[in-house]
Amino acid sequence: MSTQPIATPAVKSAPPQGLHSTLKQFLLDNMVTTLFLIICALGLWVSGLPLTFVISDLIHRISRNGVLILALLIPVMAGMGLNFAITLGAMAGQLAILMVVHWGIGGVPGVALAAVLSIPMAVLFGILIGKLLNKTRGQEMITSMITGMFASGLYMLLLMVMVGSAVIPIVNPEILLGTGVGVKDTVDLAIVSRAIDNLWSVSLPITGLASAALMLLYYGSKLLAKQTTGPAQARRSGIKLGLIAAVAIAAVSGWIMTTDSLLNMVTVPVATFALVALVAIFNLFIITTKIGQDFRAVGQDQHIAKVSGINVDRTRIIAMTISTVIAAWGQLLMLQNLGNLRTYGAHEAVGMFAIAALLIGGASVSRATVGQALIGMVLFHTMFLVSPQAGKALLGDAQLGEFFRAFVAYGVIAASLAMHAWKRTMATRKRLLS
């Protein structure tokens, strides 16, 4: 229609930035992460732990924690905050693996069966907690936290009192206590230990080269792809960073291969990482789908979403269910790597550690990305690893190092929760006054 277009100010995108200033801006925006980067670097140096050991251990930690931390992303997107109830998913996974071990099915088929078995349980838990969270809108995080603890109690009731008794009459001296009732405190998972890890083990430098090649392919194709609409500048520098990182990784890997370094002996459980990558890709994929858009709409404004016809309650339940199922599988990967199950404790710290790691990576209660999950994991687990030795070196007491890392985990969560809540009250006040 021939109306005079409304005069618009110049579209306010940032002025084109060089690579250097992008990096500087990036570090400033992510103060928490930067701080942890420094702490980890210092800790590594002070602890005196051999690099090879650190890298090798880190690889295993990331491979076994990867999927678990990714389970947190969708609930954040859907506005349900940090899902402290991935404990329930972990419990589903644990029950599945106990069944598999009881029936003596080992190796990859065992883990696969456990994955399948955990689905109905995780889906049920997910729906239940989703419904509960719909009843406690505005207090989702404390509810998910307490639900995790409550479910823990039920889980204990099941495994400590019911299994082996008249209620669930199974006989298995390997899993059950001497009295015949109650599952042991620690169950050996030898038959499925490292099942996925061992599927495909590749040395570190070769993995590095392969990943670099993949990254070059990915970012290269993005560079050559036709320009879609959007803030072009940010995208360009993102691609540039990706390409540079790929080349760096290739260079380092190649260099390692030429030297005698022990790093050549470090192996990477590629199959496990492939699964982690799959879940990461799934998360990225979901954002581009209809349900992902619904998650985002509900996460930002439930009222508007509802008025626009989106079934808010159902969307939230779906988000929790997906999260719980992913958490179940994540716990399976964790257990197959560890090789044993601390029946009554394995699931408890799971939620907290994953959340702390995610927050350290720069995520917040309302925003979490795959990149932040990855960075957070590396930093968190490095800190976790070096703390005792660093404590011993600095203060003469490894205990102190352990206390320190626990304090950091709790503290990061407390600080993040407080910041988020404070920002929210500020925003409401600003909105009212505008």
Add this chain to the structure above:
Amino acid sequence: MGISDYVLELNNISKQYAGNRVLKNVTVKVKPGEIHAVLGENGAGKSTLMNILFGMSVIHTTGGFEGEIMMDGKPISITSPFDAMHLGIGMVHQEFMLIPGFTITENIKINREHTRHNLISRIGGPALKSLDMAKMNKEARQSLDRVGLNIDEWVKVAGLPVGYMQFVEIAREIDKTNIKVLVFDEPTAVLTESEAAKLLDVMRAIANSGIAILFITHRLDEVMSVADQITILRDGEHVRTLLPKETNTFHLAELMVGREVHVVDKGDRTKGSQEIALSIRGLRVLMPGEEVRHVDLDVREGEILGIGGLGGQGKIGIANGIMGLYPARGEVTIRGKKLALNDTRGAYAAGLAFVSEDRRGVGLLLDSSIETNIAFTAMQMRESFLWKLGPISQVNSRKIRVHALKMIKTLDIRCTGPTQLTRRLSGGNQQKVCVARALALDPTILLVSEPTRGIDVGAKKLVMDTLVKLNKELGMTIIMTSSELAELRSICDRIAIVCHGKIEGILAPTDSDVDFGLMMAGDYYKYRGKEA
């Protein structure tokens, strides 16, 4: 019956909320492609009518409505906003329904996204279909062009100036291809003059493209300039529907406001009391939705001053600002002494008392007893109803009980006793408790906001009579803020009308309906010139 002349018909619509009739047999017929203005004061029934048209749940959970809605000659049933959308009815709301973190395209296409199948969705179901952002951006661009908004469609809504947001809302509605009727609810309220002019142009353009527009407003000028037909509602009733050429702004103003007024005889009053009890200069109050921009006002000792005006114009903000409930700036003097603003305690200390327009949220502790509520503010501000021993205090239950019983009798509060929870009382009785609480402070100046909102007729009369009695017998100065012009005209000595956050003028209760109508619409000085 054949093809109807009208795209939308609201025939004989009636609605009551718990015995209160808010719409009585209202009929509005809209022709395709016409701009049909709906004019009326607050409480005239405009919002209720729109809620019915949109199938809002508040209608269904309170007993539904009577009457019939027809589109293109066929009766339709609307049970949710989604139904309305499917039938081709769109609405541009007053408070924007835009998600700040989404782009303009995402907002325009919310829950109507274009999707394509991908590998996973063929197994997992339609929810997993990929979003076709390219197609959506293209269509959004077209809709933006139609409203003349020259901004990139992939920009996030957060940070857009308010005026632009209005246009994005419009773009969202006309993007729905099946749109036949578009409702604009006070669209120019937040726009600058030039933006408002552009908006009217866009409205014209949209109407010319065949979409009918229901234009809810109180701005008489806009109505005269752009409407094809004008319907006036008053007190839930249909007053008149006319063509612009049959009327003018004065006429419209009168129709909007005119009704029978019974001025209460307040006996022999020394109209000559010229002493100023409360003086306001340059008052500015940041109350969301009722912003006060600049108010100068003098309140005479012993008078009942009314403050009226349409909703959202700022009248409610004045009392709230003086009492320190919302950030305020300016000068307020009480009998010569300056009152510190933003200090609720100070306001009480200066002899003011306040009955809020928000009875349930601000005026009452719903889960506490009547007697606790009545005694509370006086206890905290004046240390009444307490046993005191140095810093230690204990509540004096007996005194509270006695006082409550007295108030229950005086104000005729219908309840099971002083210990009943105020939550259980009817609106009118809750209001009486609020008044009692203010009176327990022995104020010299009483500020009352919307005293009869949502109260049944009998209780209305009692509240009004109480105010008159306080004024006559105790000589209490009362400032009464109300949307109900008739009530203001019945008991006030003078009535100040607020428009756009300023005092448009002060009228006597006996002044003409036209004058009141013009003042409320903000057009008084435009048409009457500056009064001496």
Add this chain to the structure above:
Amino acid sequence: MEKLRTIVKEVGLPRIIIMAFLALLIVLAAAYRIPLVPLLGAVMTRTLINGLFVLAMLPAIVSGIGPNFGLPLGILAGLIGLLLAVEWNLTGFTAIFVAMLTSTPLAIVVGAAYGWLLNKVKGSEMMVATYVGFSFVSLMNIGWTLLPYRSPVLRWPIGRGLRVTITVADFFQGVLDGFWDFSVGGFVIPTGLILAFLIPCGIVWLFMRSKTGLAMKAVGDSRQFAEASGLNVDRYRILGAVLSTVIGAIGIVVFSQSFGFIQLYEAPMFMGFAAVAAILIGGASVRRASISNVIVGAILMQALLVIALPVAGKIIVGGIGGVAEITRIIVSNGIILYALAQVGGGD
């Protein structure tokens, strides 16, 4: 039938379930001929020594900052006071009073800062309180290792830091318990303990009837109403936090003297949850609470835990090791979930 339904609705289904469960346990206990009198004694003692923690929840809920999941902060303050008493080799009543006197100012300061923080995070108090509590318990782990206490009773003989559990039997165990106690047919009534619980309850009750107390209650009931009545909402919330923290500090002193041990490190971590659960069982909600909720809740909670154990021992074949723990976890967290679901909707 209608009346029954109203009662069920008002009392709440979970509470009815819990009370029915308790009744069942008592019946079973009698059936299995488990001697009830010593059980009763245990219930009473445990109620009295845990009671103050439950009382600490009251000012917090009433002032609107919600159930005080951050109770560990007050407990830590109290522990520091207790350690000082042991460090200075004090015994008997002196020890107790010194412990209380030194921990109170610390608790006030901590409580005020805590209240200030909660004011900044209105709407998310419960979550922030929980993790602030956890963080400080964790921080104090480092503290216990580094603080310069010297008494050999407190420190590990070799290595660094304070012991995890410190025996105070020789110092002041049972001081309050034994005060003015008397026997009634073989059953000992610990008057000192009763006073230690009831006197604070009385003080709080009187406080809630004072001008300040009523103001605090209004602040918790309706922030807008309170502001419109001229009250400074933030200040009353801080007052609620301070009172809660101080009562928590005094609570751990009473608890430890009866228990006979000072427990450091991880012990305080989940003490907030137990207290929250108890007051909720007593009929409080996350926004309203009264003294009767405190007393009833404290009794019910302990009764449940104390009687469950021997009954479980008779019923469940095999180990009953974790049964008390399981019951505690399910009941506590269950009632908290119920209370949270009542609020629902959100503001």
